Amino acid sequence: MPCQGAAMENGSGNASGRNTGIDLLRGLSILLxxxxxxxxxxxxxxxxxxxxLPKGLLSALNYNGYEAVFIFFVISGFLITSNVLRRDRSLAGIDLRGFYARRFSRIAPCLLLLVGVLSVLHLSGVQxxxxxxxxxSLPGAVFAALGFYLNRYEGITGYLPGNWDVLWxxxxxxxxxxxxPVVCLLTRRAAVLAPVLIVLALSLPVTRSALEGNEIWQEKAYLPGMAAIATGVLGALLAARWPVVARRTTLLxxxxxxxxxxxxxxxxxxxWGLLRNGYMLVLTGAALCLVxxxxxxxGSRPLPGFGWLRSWGRLSYEIYLTHMFVVFAVVRLYKAAGGDAALGFLWYLPALPLCWLLGRVVERSISVPAERWLRGQMLSSAAVSAALSEQALPCGRVYEKNT
Incomplete structure (x- = not known):
């Protein structure tokens, strides 16, 4: 999954305060x-x-979804940290109540609704x-999803149905x-936190290799994901330390x-097979370079012709949580129509816009209204005004996606 972002991204690329480059990267990730x-x-x-078309290209389009989630992790770490530094001025000054309130209001509404819908579908026996x-069991999956250990639950018991599986x-x-936030308060200074983050970020190949006995847990364990998030946190600290760099550095x-x-x-x-899981470290490093x-x-003009992909990025949390409903429905129709493999690509044509549309409906009818209401209940009026002026997102969602 994606990032579940919070509000406005740090470092806007347009008048609305969003970073269009990060939206584009997030859009590519959720599309993959x-x-x-x-x-x-x-x-x-x-x-x-x-x-x-080359089969290598078609395989690249179909089989990089797992890698895309790690791009989301990098973005999440970057945006969450950037927002803390912008909003609270320093790691030591992080507002615990405000941080948790923003994360809860962004994540909980869609998550609770999804778990409720999936529970009803399970009890109704829907294929x-x-x-x-x-x-x-259903109780096991519910507790794992709401207790944030669904990845571990799958590592022990096997894959859950697709709509549950995305919650890993x-x-x-x-x-x-x-x-x-607790780590920020304990370390208090970037100079103390940075060495720990570097070790964690570089541990990605090692932690994945150490888990090779369990394919599911190797993919979904906490430490590899945390390594990718740590990479994003390091990027935010670098951007805060050097807010402006030469244009040639950016191009490089x-x-x-x-x-x-x-x-x-x-x-x-x-x-990168010689380095076993070294290719994942290349991936997170490349994602950090792009971020x-x-x-x-x-402030630079966004690439023309990619507005549709940036819109996918803005809806990445909602699309991530709901796209399997569309996938299952389209695949069922495909099989009912005869399952002609040669023409299978045609079924992508309705599936992709429907995934976007469902995400858009969920965002407008549930995510944004619920987030605003919850923030109004949990934060002071001044904090709410500041938060709403930022444009809420997810890596809080795969999450503040533009926090």
Whole structure:
């Protein structure tokens, strides 16, 4: 999953206060997640597109959803930390009540609604939504989702149905949200926190390799995800220390990030197989380069023609939580229509806009109204006014996605 952001991103790239570069990166990430879940059921490389497009490209489109979640983790760490430094001036000055209130109001409404809907679908026996694996149960899944250990629950019992499964990344992010303010108050200074973050960020290949005995837990364990989030936190500290850099530095970071991202997306663990899980470290480093390039190029005009992808980024939390409803429905229709593999790519055409539309409906009817109401109940009027002027998001969602 994605990032669940909070309010306005630090370092706006347009008049509305949003960082358009980070929105674009987030949009690409959530699109890859959706394409991944479609591709597991209707692979593009088995369609007629394989006759005209390289299979490597089609595989890259279908099988980078997991990597995309780690991009979300980097963005989450960056945005959460940037907002704390902007709002509270320093790590030592973090407002615990305000931090937790913002995270709760952003995350809880959609999460509780999703868990409720999935519970009803399970109890109603709706196909694709019934929890039936041995060792699993509805109460177990509910407590795991709301207790932020669904990743561990799956590591022990196996995969849950798709709509439940996406919550693994939220479990990692929320544990980060719970502990981050406490760590800030204990360390109090970036100079003390930074060495710990560096060690954690660089541990990603080691922690993944150490978990190779359990494929699910290797993918969804806390430490690898925390390593990616730590990378984003380090980026925010760098951006705060050097708020302005030379344009050539920004261009270099953008190029390095793009090259690293393409290397991982198209090659996967191929070249980096010698380093076992080293390719994931390349991925988080590339994501950080792109995030910093977006931050330091704030005020520049957004790339034309990509407004649709930025809109995916703005809705990434809602799309992340709800897209499996569309995926399951489209796949059912595809199979009912005969399941012609050659024409399978055509089913992507309605699926993608429907995922966006459902996310948009949830945002307008549930996320934003509920978040504003909850913030009004939990924060002072002054804090609410400041928060609402920021434009709420998720990595609080895969989350403040633009916190």
């Amino acid at each position: 997640v959706v394409l991944h879940h479609l591709g597991l059921r209707i692979p593009l490389r088995k369609t007629a597109l394989a006759d005209v 694709d939504y019934v929890i039936k694996r041995e060792g699993q 990344s939220l479990s990692i992010e929320e544990v980060f949200y719970l502990g981050f 970071l953008a190029c390095l990030g793009a090259v690293g991202m393409c290397w991982v997306m198209f090659d996967g663990a191929g070249v 910093l390039a977006s931050q330091w190029s704030r």
